[in-house]
Amino acid sequence: MTSLSTLNTLRDPRVGATLDRMFALAEEDDAVYQRSVARMPGGFEPATNQERADASAEIYMPVSERAGRLLYTLVRAVRPATIVEFGTSFGISTLHLAAAVRDNGTGQVITTELSAGKVAAARATFTETGLDDVITVLEGDALETLPRQPALGDGTVDFVLLDGWKDLYLPVLHALEPRLAPGTLVIADDIEFESVQPYLRYVRDPASGYEGVDFPVEDGMEISCRL
Template sequence: MAITHTLADPRVEAALSRMFEQAEQDGAIASRLGDPTPGTRTHQELADAAAEIYMPISAEGGKLLYNLVRAVRPATVVEFGMSFGISTLHLAAAVRDNGTGRVITTEMSKDKIASARETFTETGLDDLITVLEGDARETLAAVEGPLDIVLLDGWKDLCLPVLRLLEPRLRSGSLVVADDVDQGQGLLRPYLEYVRDPSNGYHNVTFPIEDGMEISCRL
């Protein structure tokens, strides 16, 4: 009998294929709407401006996340920056195949949340995913630990504040993954400097997938 996994479920495959295809229009949409980068606007205003833009994790990055979750078998996965839920589906698929755990994800855009929840229901993974609406620095404050895997893929200048918020709930061996480390060097610099400083208690590797993923193990 062939070994199957949830990423191969036709419902999940169809959803991911559709969303990756739609994400190919990100550049054109961003040009039309104006690049939603931090400046004088609040993060909520930026999220509203980017409501049509996927800003997805790469397909290979999604596979890496799936494998990490399968290997670690986390009780709790936290995601900062759900967008339309491409990365969330990879995380939840791995949780489903582990037979244990949950995914807690965060998003500011009401439109993206509504769309993602429909997708989660369509794929049969909605029972594993809790979506927290609003600023992650507030919504994640009450999440109980220990946290086994954290994915940081929201606004890059908030990655370090979100990590510091969650840090007391990381156990020894927890993994923290930050996406787009090559693309977002400027805004991510404080975060990268922090996790790469041995005195802060992490062991790091930069994984060369697409725009780079920084994988940090809590020591």
């Protein structure tokens, strides 16, 4: 008889223990953030994306546990062939997406990260959890690496998670829109941030071609369907 736990890779001991460890480390994010800001005389706002990424190299910036389970559930239900994630960080959200892909038996996750240190750590984690075969990590500026990604080719993107720098949500979405098939889900995390407002105004405008709803997890998620 098949155990229910074997149907959910999130319950695999390797994946579950890794997520528990990473969520515990992420609880120190506020203190780590303050130390990072202190090292930047001008603060984060005027810094370049690369400077912000380098300064945030020790900050996990994860989705919440509830948000992770929501992502897993959505991917299991939608069964996307190609998932694009903007903002890998240390890979907590990526693990949830990849676990769902593994359990669906089909699909791939293409994820982007600007911090070289985080890319190395995330790749090691994906190998450790046995999910590296369904994940492609693109190192560098997503607006440059995504258009060059051969795996996207002329195909479509079926599921998008936006969880990198908030002011880049809209440019990244615009870059992906030519590949978004009708029915594609676009998930934006941390929508309570002021810098996400231009993105929200766009996807909530009926003329933009989306229908969606906000979802109350931590700092909020916007779930939009490409019409």
